[in-house]
Amino acid sequence: QSALTQPASVSGSPGQSVTISCTGTSSDVGGYNYVSWYQQHPGKAPKLMIYDVTNRPSGISNRFSGSKSGNTASLTISGLQAEDEADYYCSSYTSSNILVFGGGTKLTVL
Amino acid sequence: QVQLVQSGAEVKKPGASVKISCRASASTFSTYYMHWVRQAPGHGLEWMGIIDPSGDTAIYAQRLQGRVTMTRDTSTSTVFMELSSLRSEDTAVYYCARGVRNWVDYWGQGTLVTVSS
Numbered sequence: 001q002s003a004l005t006q007p008a009s010v011s012g013s014p015g016q017s018v019t020i021s022c023t024g025t026s027s028d029v030g031g032y033n034y035v036s037w038y039q040q041h042p043g044k045a046p047k048l049m050i051y052d053v054t055n056r057p058s059g060i061s062n063r064f065s066g067s068k069s070g071n072t073a074s075l076t077i078s079g080l081q082a083e084d085e086a087d088y089y090c091s092s093y094t095s096s097n098i099l100v101f102g103g104g105t106k107l108t109v110l
Numbered sequence: 111q112v113q114l115v116q117s118g119a120e121v122k123k124p125g126a127s128v129k130i131s132c133r134a135s136a137s138t139f140s141t142y143y144m145h146w147v148r149q150a151p152g153h154g155l156e157w158m159g160i161i162d163p164s165g166d167t168a169i170y171a172q173r174l175q176g177r178v179t180m181t182r183d184t185s186t187s188t189v190f191m192e193l194s195s196l197r198s199e200d201t202a203v204y205y206c207a208r209g210v211r212n213w214v215d216y217w218g219q220g221t222l223v224t225v226s227s
Contacts, residue, residue, distance in 0.1 A: 003154070032212070034212035034213070036212070036213035036214075038155070040155075045205060045217035045218065045219060045220055046147075046155065046205075046217055047217075048213060048214065048215045051212075051213040051215075052212070052213070057215060087154075089154060089155050091155075091157070091213065092212075093211065093212035096172075097169055097211075098157065098159075098160075098169055098171060098172075099145070099157040099160070099212065100157060101147075101154060101155045101156065101157055102154070103154050104154040104155070
């Protein structure tokens with residue numbers, strides 16, 4: 001199972017919006033509404049930000065939103081804040097009953 | 111408060127095995143799947159496998175098949191991950207994480223495993 005494809009890096013200024021893409025295949029992203037997104041700050045464990053494509057866990061800011069079209073899922077962060085600077089990973093359930101992660105995207109807040 | 115507490119750092123020689131434990135708060139343990147995810151230094155997350163709430167079924171990433179074993183002890187609310195035939199490429203931080211089949215919501219603190227001769 002190949003990793004999902006994410007851009008290596010994205011950047012934006014405070015207050016702006018950024019979108020991170022996550023591209024898979026019809027056997028994972030495109031086949032199920034089971035994409036999740038994780039935020040990871042350096043030296044910390046990842047944190048769930050979005051699950052099942054669009055859902056936010058309790059306590060996650062509504063500045064974070066998820067969507068999907070075909071084989072590509074997206075995470076949008078609006079009203080960028082300095083504390084959003086982190087690595088972001090997507091994950092998808094697959095037809096092999098396993099999970100697969102994306103390679104990760106480093107978000108820089110300029 | 112959900113807590114997953116992992117065992118401490120390990121240093122192993124190539125060819126050896128390592129077994130990491132992850133103790134969960136009782137409310138977490140009995141109804142959730144437990145995943146294991148690892149992260150090599152400077153690299154991304156790699157999903158290793160999942161064990162179901164009963165401990166009867168574990169599914170592993172294909173590239174680790176034959177080297178990884180996941181088990182759970184319901185009496186102590188602990189899950190274990192054993193990785194054998196260690197090689198330098200297995201040097202990583204290993205995380206246990208609670209969730210359902212398709213996502214995880216709470217993570218352990220991570221256990222650094224260093225494989226070096």
